Amino acid sequence: MAHQTEIGKEIVDMLMFSMYPVPCTIFREYIQNAYDSIREAVEDSLLSSLNDGMVYIHTDKANRVITIEDNGTGIPTEQAEQRLKDVGKSIKRYMRSINKPRAGWFGVGRLVGAGYCQKLTFSTTAAGENVTSELVFDVNKIREILTNDEENMGAGQVIDECTSFRNDIPAIEDEHKFIVKLEGILPDYSSLLDHNSIKNYIIQAAPLAYDMMFKRLIKKCDDSKKDHFGELGYIRISLNDDSDLKKAYSDIVEGTGDKIEGLCIFDIKDGDDVLAWGWYGLTRFTKQIEDTERSSLTRGIRLRVQNIQIGDLNYFGGKNFFREARANEYFNGEVIVVDDGIRPTSDRSDLEPSAKSLRLKELIKDYFSTKMQPVYKAASEAKKAIEHYSDASTKIDEVNEKPISESFTKEVKEDRISEYTNDKAEASSKFNALVNRKLKEETPEGVKKVIRLYEEEATNNNIGIVSEAAIVPSKATKKDIKQDNLDEKIQMLSPKYSSNQIRIVKKCFNLIDKFYSKKYPDLVKSIKYSIVNGLLG
Structure with a gap:
């Protein structure tokens, strides 16, 4: 009999505790999944546009809890347990009607939160169903199994052993949503509960719209160029009391x-x-x-x-x-x-x-x-x-x-x-x-x-x-220039320049005299001669 490949428990260790070493990436991963689900809800006419899609993030510092909810399609009851437990089995890589790739490809990102909490819960309701399905990961138990060298479970066995599933929680029939709940955020990762830290990360990483000041810049662009911006997908995200976050560009x-x-x-x-x-x-x-x-x-x-x-x-x-x-x-x-x-x-x-x-x-x-x-x-x-x-x-x-x-x-x-x-x-x-x-x-x-x-x-x-003619090369030259008759030099501008052009030069000189000749007589005189000499060039 041919050898049957086994996937060891270390894979669970890697996916939950090693693959995403930067704590704030949990928000990007769950927002990314929500983005795909919201786009699918638009395809299924559950939402009229991406602008109707919403992700709500709430942090509870006192109880060390993070909740992330979206109004995407949710997962039907008959599929919920399999899709929430299976790892690396993203059901589709392309959105159906537009044949565009999903933001999430690998089917592993939902496990990212386990590395930072004691209990990880997924709850979901699909449109047209009146029940909510729920899968709970006992993360503390997973840690115990992974650190026990005598425990020789495979990856699937670890997940089966440390999860509980139910699909009998009453729900409103018209609802469609997905909720991620991280409970018991570990002391070393208190930054995950800091509002400003989360906000600063999300407005950089997430698929958000631009703010009004930046949109005015887009409107000024050529039509052929600004179409690019219209093709960008985005969703609305609310963080605690901060509703509808935007990219920070202004x-x-x-x-x-x-x-x-x-x-x-x-x-x-x-x-x-x-x-x-x-x-x-x-x-x-x-x-x-x-x-x-x-x-x-x-x-x-x-x-x-x-x-x-x-x-x-x-x-x-x-x-x-x-x-x-x-x-x-x-x-x-x-x-x-x-x-x-x-x-x-x-x-x-x-x-x-x-x-x-x-x-x-x-x-x-x-x-x-x-x-x-x-x-x-x-x-x-x-x-x-x-x-x-x-x-x-x-x-x-x-x-x-x-x-x-x-x-x-x-x-x-x-x-x-x-x-x-x-x-x-x-x-x-x-x-x-x-x-x-x-x-x-x-x-x-x-x-x-x-x-x-x-x-x-x-x-x-x-x-x-x-002009470069304004350069005064030496004191002697400067004195020679002062001795010239300016009016005669102006007359010399004809026939090189028209009478209207010469009249403009004189008007400019009159304005300079009016405002600056008393305070800066030498400078004004030097500038006027330099301009005329430059025009005579």
Whole structure:
């Protein structure tokens, strides 16, 4: 007789106590199961849309109890015991009508809670039935069997020995639900009862909708791009008194204060096949995102499958995807896997190794390195040029306000103004050269967009518009310029410029004289001559 394979009790040990070492992952696993059940309820017309699906999570600190309930299909009575006891037998891998994969693939995630409590209970009611089925795991008893070396049970025997099932609990006939109850949360895992810790984890990991401020950014996107967001599945989740949690993304980047001016949406393609799509917030990228509790909810690009997070905020950190280890910490954004052949590992720490998943990672690395990293690099260059210009302007103001004295003569004052005017012109030249260089056709679109943001800022603040002709090379040249007749120089602008254009120049000079000539006479005169000389160029 052929040998019959046996599955030892150590498998139960692994699935319940070793496979998910991070406590908060229990919420992701049970939410993931609820998500599948709610999608199935929509297919079966028990719910009109995903938006009607709801997951309720309640924590009772005093009694150390966690309850997680969803209004998905529930499990029919005749199937309940088998489906709740069997391990690794996920009944279907694809949703029926849309032929899309379920979020849960392996049929083992429901055991995750056992590692953190003394008693684990599943209760379920299916639509059209008037009874609730219940399976109770005596987790303390399981621990005793697993630690007893003399107990030589198989995995199935352990589960049968340590569970009790009943299906005679009265229920309301129209109800359909599934309830997970963890009782006696172990002292070492009190974080599972902490409201803020749970909330912070769920709004990162779960398939949630975006908040209103972020939705306004989506509405601004091109129609062809924002359709991606409409295809994302999500459910509503309530945690204690916090109803309908949302992802933490808004129109401001936590950790920098930068305003998100728009969304850069991109596809990750292998030939004509879209493997994933993503977005990142377009800001001025003024600095790396600070590491705070609030910023950790959105910092970095996140990887998601079925709108459920893979890994954590550091998944794209280091040099595995960007050329610089710090690069990921400049961005808010997500990469959403859409190819059904790319699946997460059972613990959702990564993607299952396959030719497609490896190809996806290669393509993401290429996009991040060549299209995204240059964005914050260009922003840094533009920011520095504007800062240098502003610093020089401030120094000129300070010099003009300083009274003439024996140690600070008129000649010294003029020399300082000349020096700082040169600094301004140099910063302006660098900025304009950057703009011209980065707005070329072959430049990544994200780089062009961020440069336009800084160009707009420069224009609004009269920064970056001073031509290189404003540079005063020496004191002698500066004196020669002052001796020229400005009116004659303006007349020399014709016929190179039209009379209307010359009239605009004169009006601009009149405005400058009106507001600044009394306070900064030398600077105003120098600027006017520099502008005219630049136009005569």
